Amino acid sequence: MEKIARIDMGAQGGPRVTFEPVGEYAGLGGRATTSIMIAKEVNPLAHALGAENKLVIAPGMLSGSAGAMTGRLSVGCKSPLTGTIKESNAGGQAAQVLARIGYAAIVLEGKPEGDDLYKIIVSAEGIKVEVDNSLKLMDNYPLVEKLRAQYGDKVAYMTIGSAGERMLYAASIACTDPELRPTRHCGRGGVGAVMGSKKVKAIILDDAGMKMRPPKYPDKFRDANRKFVEGLRKHPVTGEGLPAYGTNVLTNVINEAGGYPTRNFRSGTFEGAAKLSGEAQAELEIKRGGTATHGCHRGCVIQCSGIYNDKNGNYLTKQPEYETVWAHGGHCGIDDLDVVAELDFLDDNIGLDTIDMGVAIGVAMDAGIIKFGDGEGAIRLMKEEVAKGTPLGRLLGCGAEITGKVLGVEKVPVVKGQALPAYDPRPIQGIGVTYATTTMGADHTAGYAIATNILKSGGDVDPLKVEGQVELSRNLQIATAAIDSTGMCLFIAFAILDQPETFQAFLDMLNAFYGTELTGDSVVELGKKVLSAERDFNARAGFTKYHDRLPRFFYTDPIAPHNQVFSVSDEEMDQLYNW
Amino acid sequence: MHVTVKLFAGFRNGRIPIEETELPEGTRVIDVVNRQTIPVNEVGIIMLNNRHAKLDTELVQGDILALFPLVGGG
Numbered sequence: 001m002e003k004i005a006r007i008d009m010g011a012q013g014g015p016r017v018t019f020e021p022v023g024e025y026a027g028l029g030g031r032a033t034t035s036i037m038i039a040k041e042v043n044p045l046a047h048a049l050g051a052e053n054k055l056v057i058a059p060g061m062l063s064g065s066a067g068a069m070t071g072r073l074s075v076g077c078k079s080p081l082t083g084t085i086k087e088s089n090a091g092g093q094a095a096q097v098l099a100r101i102g103y104a105a106i107v108l109e110g111k112p113e114g115d116d117l118y119k120i121i122v123s124a125e126g127i128k129v130e131v132d133n134s135l136k137l138m139d140n141y142p143l144v145e146k147l148r149a150q151y152g153d154k155v156a157y158m159t160i161g162s163a164g165e166r167m168l169y170a171a172s173i174a175c176t177d178p179e180l181r182p183t184r185h186c187g188r189g190g191v192g193a194v195m196g197s198k199k200v201k202a203i204i205l206d207d208a209g210m211k212m213r214p215p216k217y218p219d220k221f222r223d224a225n226r227k228f229v230e231g232l233r234k235h236p237v238t239g240e241g242l243p244a245y246g247t248n249v250l251t252n253v254i255n256e257a258g259g260y261p262t263r264n265f266r267s268g269t270f271e272g273a274a275k276l277s278g279e280a281q282a283e284l285e286i287k288r289g290g291t292a293t294h295g296c297h298r299g300c301v302i303q304c305s306g307i308y309n310d311k312n313g314n315y316l317t318k319q320p321e322y323e324t325v326w327a328h329g330g331h332c333g334i335d336d337l338d339v340v341a342e343l344d345f346l347d348d349n350i351g352l353d354t355i356d357m358g359v360a361i362g363v364a365m366d367a368g369i370i371k372f373g374d375g376e377g378a379i380r381l382m383k384e385e386v387a388k389g390t391p392l393g394r395l396l397g398c399g400a401e402i403t404g405k406v407l408g409v410e411k412v413p414v415v416k417g418q419a420l421p422a423y424d425p426r427p428i429q430g431i432g433v434t435y436a437t438t439t440m441g442a443d444h445t446a447g448y449a450i451a452t453n454i455l456k457s458g459g460d461v462d463p464l465k466v467e468g469q470v471e472l473s474r475n476l477q478i479a480t481a482a483i484d485s486t487g488m489c490l491f492i493a494f495a496i497l498d499q500p501e502t503f504q505a506f507l508d509m510l511n512a513f514y515g516t517e518l519t520g521d522s523v524v525e526l527g528k529k530v531l532s533a534e535r536d537f538n539a540r541a542g543f544t545k546y547h548d549r550l551p552r553f554f555y556t557d558p559i560a561p562h563n564q565v566f567s568v569s570d571e572e573m574d575q576l577y578n579w
Numbered sequence: 580m581h582v583t584v585k586l587f588a589g590f591r592n593g594r595i596p597i598e599e600t601e602l603p604e605g606t607r608v609i610d611v612v613n614r615q616t617i618p619v620n621e622v623g624i625i626m627l628n629n630r631h632a633k634l635d636t637e638l639v640q641g642d643i644l645a646l647f648p649l650v651g652g653g
Contacts, residue, residue: 237651241588247652252587253597256645258629269629278652279591304652322652448653455651456631464630494651544613561629 001029001059002102003212005127007120008049010110010199015118016128020246022104029061030247031087032485032530034076038085039533041242046539048080048190049197051111056245057098057158057203058100058106060487064099064213067221067509070487071095071297074174075084078541079360081356081399082416082441087190087484087539091207091296092175092184095487098122100207108198112345117185118167118199121151123206135201138201139349139387140174140182143202151204158203161351164192166389169417171196177296177305185298185317187353188443189418195249195450204468212513216515224508228492231304231502237494238455242304243293247322248278250422251330252449257454257463258561259427261420262271263333264366268427268559272335276325281337289313302491307373308341317345319356323444326422331370332365339379346382356399357386359419363400369376381572416441416543425554427562428453428463433473437576441532445490446477453496454560459499466568474576475538478527481534485526486510528579535577545574584611587647590621592593593613602638609634611644623649 004025007380025033046052055077062070072096079086099460101122112118117136121128135143139161147157148308156176163171173193174182186192202426215221232238241249244499254260255273262270274280282292290307296318306319320328320340326342328334347354361378364370370377390477395406400419404412412419417443419467425432430449453463461468479497483490488506498501503520510518555568585597589591594615602611608625624647625632638644 236621236649241648241650242652245588245650249588249650250652252645253624253647253650255624256585256587256626256629256647257631279588279596366649444653450653451651455649457649457651462631490653491651 001064001100001102003103004105004107005103006107006192006222007127007129008110009108009200010116014491015060015112015252016126017129024510027106027529028488029063029074029104030058030074030077030087030485031481033058034087035085035530036533037105038078039537040284041126041479042078042574044078044537046078048078048083048194053078053194055108055191055194055198057097058104059095061485062513063095063487065215065513067225068232068299069489072484072487073098073186073187073487075173076398076486077191077194081190082418083541084416084439084441084543085534086440088186088188088191089484090175090184090186092177092487093297094175095157096297096299097156097207099213100210101205101422102210105365108200111197112199115282117201119202119204120200121204121206121240124209125578132201132544137165137461140351141349143305144180144182145202147202148180153204156205158181158205160183160192160195160201161349162387162389163351163397164196164398165182165195165201165300166394167193168352168394169193169402170353170360170397170399171355172351174351176297177318181318183348185348187354187355189441192351215513217512218513221509221531224505224512227505228502228509231495231499231505232301232492235498236494238491242491244391245278245282246292246304246306246319248320249282250280250322251277251325254423255453259424259454259463260330261422261424263331263372265424265559268424270330273330274330275335275382276337276340278322281319284337285309285319290318293399294319297528300489302489304427304491311338315343317348320344321423322356322575323421324358327355328361328378331358332444334375334378334379339375339450342379343382345386346379350382352386352388352397355421356419357397359413360396360403363404363409364396364407365410366411367409368395368398369407396449411551413551414442415550416547420441423450424559425550425566426559426564429566429568430461430463430472432550432554433469433573433576434477436550437473437573438477439531439538446480447473448480449473449476451494457494462542464562466572469568470572470576474579477531478524481530482523482527485521485530503557548573580638581641582638585596585643586615587645588650589648590617590646604651606638607634608632608636608638612646613651617646623647
């Protein structure tokens with residue numbers, strides 16, 4: 001990871017590739033690389049789909065090493081969905097492969113004129129940019145099948161479906177998993193639309209001839225990695241719950257807590273939750289010959305994913321995540337896992353964020369386009385409207401905010417244009433602070449207060465009270481920005497926040513790899529540096545503290561069963577970045 | 580008194596997932612945990628009528644008790 005490649009897609013005479021040393025971005029990775037580079041190099045007032053925007057693709061600090069859990073890839077840009085800076089990360093093979101080829105970042109710049117569509121091949125020999133108009137408007141599964149016939153199975157693919165080509169604001173970038181399925185997505189914020197604006201359909205990452213990145217101190221690194229893996233295996237969340245049930249184990253928990261947003265945030269419990277639950281999903285997956293335990297990248301020891309087969313035992317999709325099951329399930333009043341799984345497949349195939357897409361469909365239900373609970377209707381909207389790029393499909397594919405505006409819906413659950421995920425901020429106040437204040441627009445991962453409010457992991461803060469929520473969200477947002485920079489999966493947080501020796505092993509891995517002497521304080525400083533760069537970009541893009549608020553109905557409309565509103569004061573929320 | 584006990588995730592293995600049961604007055608959460616032969620140190624989240632409760636919380640007529648191991652996701 002000693003070099004950066006810049007690809008000027010708008011260069012005279014066709015795309016031009018230049019290489020440079022990592023320079024001022026040395027020692028960074030993942031979200032630190034993407035956010036600091038975007039904040040420095042992109043005009044915050046640029047249009048997200050214009051030539052001035054850049055798409056930065058960066059593996060994490062430890063990606064490409066032998067370290068466990070290091071397969072997260074960060075993609076950064078100005079977001080067309082939110083107008084803020086954006087970092088969206090995904091698992092899959094791309095981060096490991098890109099890091100082994102030797103790049104700290106691939107930066108797509110400029111914008112070509114004309115209608116040609118490009119693919120980019122990155123290998124040890126260099127970078128080739130080729131026109132391939134045969135790929136036009138292909139969706140991810142057939143697209144990857146076609147590319148595999150040419151480039152084989154020993155590479156990783158990053159692709160956009162038809163949604164990205166159409167520059168829909170909820171478009172994702174798909175990364176292939178170890179079995180070359182396009183199931184791991186940089187989902188949030190419309191990063192796929194930015195790739196589409198630059199006319200890049202596919203990036204093929206080929207690490208043939210390259211080895212794993214060597215640590216500076218191999219023995220120490222091996223030892224630290226072993227302790228780190230032991231820590232993950234012995235913690236009940238990373239060692240038992242996630243492998244057995246996946247993230248969807250949360251459906252029952254959040255529903256029991258009265259924080260499961262149902263039918264566009266009208267209730268905090270859903271009568272059909274048990275049918276959608278992780279327990280039911282795992283049982284069905286195993287019964288149908290799929291699996292409830294699968295890793296999204298090689299080197300994952302948590303294995304929170306799975307394979308979901310249809311009624312006939314044929315592959316339908318990967319195990320849908322909790323937030324996906326909620327967005328397409330309870331949020332829409334749908335209680336059928338097969339419907340949810342088909343929608344998950346359609347999202348992956350067309351190339352869409354499952355959260356913004358699902359929330360948009362629920363908002364459309366609120367507007368009466370189809371009825372709540374109409375699973376067939378939801379599938380029809382995806383197949384006949386979104387996939388075909390009809391006017392209705394395009395507005396749905398631009399996410400919940402645009403859908404709500406066009407269809408005249410008052411209660412649209414978004415912050416900075418991005419849809420709220422699967423946790424209601426009225427009975428779970430801590431997550432509301434994160435939704436409102438994160439640099440990303442509503443995003444649960446940015447500061448996962450659910451862990452402390454509901455799951456009692458990493459501490460205990462009462463979800464129904466306002467006390468302690470701002471401090472909690474601040475600390476989690478800082479820690480998350482740092483973890484997102486290492487290339488580690490965020491789920492390590494459950495183990496490293498609860499087990500001091502596992503946190504130490506995590507630090508030891510970084511130090512043995514880079515020959516540094518990082519401490520817990522250094523991790524905090526890294527997190528603050530990343531957040532400060534993001535916040536600075538957003539301020540220059542026109543965002544103020546008045547944008548750090550939830551939609552008004554969360555302050556005025558109580559929700560059953562707790563009959564509470566969101567009550568953290570504006571003054572308190574404005575202290576989040578006061579560190 | 581009449582109480583509904585719900586078990587989730589790994590607690591369901593070899594046990595009845597949802598059970599409406601008669602319990603003597605004064606029964607606490609920990610007594611239910613013991614009756615279910617769940618090791619106390621494995622109890623991660625206790626929800627009683629949609630609110631967090633503790634092992635020594637006393638149950639009353641009509642309560643809905645949900646027991647989870649430590650779980651996570653996101």
